Amino acid sequence: MMTVVEQSPAAVHGRVARVKARTNTRELLVRCGVEVFCELGFQATGIEELLKRVGVPKGSFYHFFDSKRDFGVAVVDKYAAYFEKKLRRSLEDESLQPLERIRAFVEDAKQGMAKFGFTRGCLVGNLSQELAGFDPQFRAQLEAVLRSWQGHTAACLQLAIDDGAIPAHFGAAALAEFFWIGWEGAILRAKLTQDVEPLESFAANFLRLAAA
Amino acid sequence: MMTVVEQSPAAVHGRVARVKARTNTRELLVRCGVEVFCELGFQATGIEELLKRVGVPKGSFYHFFDSKRDFGVAVVDKYAAYFEKKLRRSLEDESLQPLERIRAFVEDAKQGMAKFGFTRGCLVGNLSQELAGFDPQFRAQLEAVLRSWQGHTAACLQLAIDDGAIPAHFGAAALAEFFWIGWEGAILRAKLTQDVEPLESFAANFLRLAAA
Numbered sequence: 001m002m003t004v005v006e007q008s009p010a011a012v013h014g015r016v017a018r019v020k021a022r023t024n025t026r027e028l029l030v031r032c033g034v035e036v037f038c039e040l041g042f043q044a045t046g047i048e049e050l051l052k053r054v055g056v057p058k059g060s061f062y063h064f065f066d067s068k069r070d071f072g073v074a075v076v077d078k079y080a081a082y083f084e085k086k087l088r089r090s091l092e093d094e095s096l097q098p099l100e101r102i103r104a105f106v107e108d109a110k111q112g113m114a115k116f117g118f119t120r121g122c123l124v125g126n127l128s129q130e131l132a133g134f135d136p137q138f139r140a141q142l143e144a145v146l147r148s149w150q151g152h153t154a155a156c157l158q159l160a161i162d163d164g165a166i167p168a169h170f171g172a173a174a175l176a177e178f179f180w181i182g183w184e185g186a187i188l189r190a191k192l193t194q195d196v197e198p199l200e201s202f203a204a205n206f207l208r209l210a211a212a
Numbered sequence: 213m214m215t216v217v218e219q220s221p222a223a224v225h226g227r228v229a230r231v232k233a234r235t236n237t238r239e240l241l242v243r244c245g246v247e248v249f250c251e252l253g254f255q256a257t258g259i260e261e262l263l264k265r266v267g268v269p270k271g272s273f274y275h276f277f278d279s280k281r282d283f284g285v286a287v288v289d290k291y292a293a294y295f296e297k298k299l300r301r302s303l304e305d306e307s308l309q310p311l312e313r314i315r316a317f318v319e320d321a322k323q324g325m326a327k328f329g330f331t332r333g334c335l336v337g338n339l340s341q342e343l344a345g346f347d348p349q350f351r352a353q354l355e356a357v358l359r360s361w362q363g364h365t366a367a368c369l370q371l372a373i374d375d376g377a378i379p380a381h382f383g384a385a386a387l388a389e390f391f392w393i394g395w396e397g398a399i400l401r402a403k404l405t406q407d408v409e410p411l412e413s414f415a416a417n418f419l420r421l422a423a424a
Contacts, residue, residue, distance in 0.1 A: 039345070041342070043256060044255060118344075118345075119344075119345040119346070120345075121341075125341075125397075125400060126341060128400055128401070128403060128404050129333075129337075129338060129341040129342075129400055129403070130253070130341075130342075132330075132331075132403035132404050132406075133251070133330075133331040133332075133403060134331070139403075139404050139406070142404055143404045143405060146401070146404070170417070170420070170421070174413075174417060175417075177413060177417075178394075178413070178414060178417040178418075178421075181394060181397045181398050181401050181410050181413065181414045182390075182393060182394030182397045182398070182414065183397065184397040184400055184401065185337075185393050185394045185395065185396040185397025185398065185400065186393050186394070186397065188337060188340055188341055188396055188397065188400070189340070189358070189393050189396065191340060191341070191344035191345060191351075192340050192344050192351050192354055192355045192358070193355060194344075194351070198393050201386075201389060201390070201393065202390060202393045202394065205382070205386060205387075205389075205390040206390075208382070209382070209390075209421035209422065209424065210421065212421065212424040
């Protein structure tokens with residue numbers, strides 16, 4: 001049986017405000033982490049730099065996260081959730097044909113890269129490059145994120161196969177895996193060329209080859 | 213008219229030995245740079261760490277290189293030359309059919325990645341990720357290296373087109389660009405999975421799609 005403790009409205013309000021502030025601080029830290037890790041990487045980013053940007057004392061950081069690594073895991077989760085939403089917005093857009101949805105995702109990604117002057121790229125790709133060599137836990141997390149994106153892409157490609165827009169023989173899952181392996185390469189290359197050409201060229205050739 | 217200065221055999225020998233030692237020290241530093249930059253990246257590697265590995269005093273480093281950046285450029289040149297030789301050994305192997313040559317290169321790359329426990333990857337891909345955001349000179353150098361690799365790959369694919377092994381309509385240059393954009397993604401992904409599967413899968417699908 002639950003015990004109901006009566007509280008004054010002011011006490012309830014105070015507790016709600018504290019919970020809200022706590023949630024906001026954690027959220028602010030993680031959002032800032034996405035931004036800074038995208039730009040500078042994980043190892044090159046100091047916690048101090050992050051706290052300065054958000055305007056939060058050090059103790060507060062360790063209230064929410066056991067370590068920088070623990071924080072990194074939360075940042076990857078945040079980015080993965082944000083990106084999945086973005087990806088599904090294109091790939092599940094029923095106003096478009098399945099292959100047009102992939103083109104819509106590519107257009108969205110092109111704009112995203114151009115917006116930050118081709119410096120940020122994909123956080124999952126960046127951290128794979130930086131951390132895969134020596135951190136098995138990050139490795140598993142990043143691979144799982146890519147597999148989830150592949151899953152959504154495979155579902156969209158399956159619709160294109162069902163519609164007869166691409167032949168069935170390659171298989172939607174194999175095409176989606178191929179796309180995501182190569183797409184992270186295209187993001188990387190766009191950082192070098194500082195333009196959308198590698199993204200455009202990879203996606204166009206992928207769609208031409210898949211439809212052949 | 214040239215003036216010939218007579219020198220004792222001992223003096224000539226001494227000078228030759230000094231030139232040789234100097235060449236060797238520079239060569240040793242650059243080779244070690246390739247190794248260490250592949251593993252740890254450019255920014256995370258201290259010059260001191262490098263000097264300790266090679267057993268060379270600091271003054272000697274600055275005798276050969278104006279800065280760490282200048283050294284980085286030499287390291288990329290070294291890696292590019294090494295890799296071009298490796299690539300051409302497969303792609304110009306006249307005992308193999310053109311598409312078999314691409315498969316031979318892929319096999320070679322798989323062994324290379326496995327040899328270092330999937331930690332090193334491709335120095336050009338690694339530095340693209342790390343430095344492209346803020347260093348235009350490295351960016352131009354790295355892009356030129358990738359274009360040169362693409363050129364050798366296009367020449368091999370043109371032979372496959374001439375033989376009728378793949379259809380002409382995609383174009384050898386476009387296929388080679390597509391391959392190299394995606395291949396750097398496959399190297400990156402193999403660091404995550406810690407196995408050759410992404411390399412195998414990307415190459416097999418590339419060849420299947422190109423031949424379709």
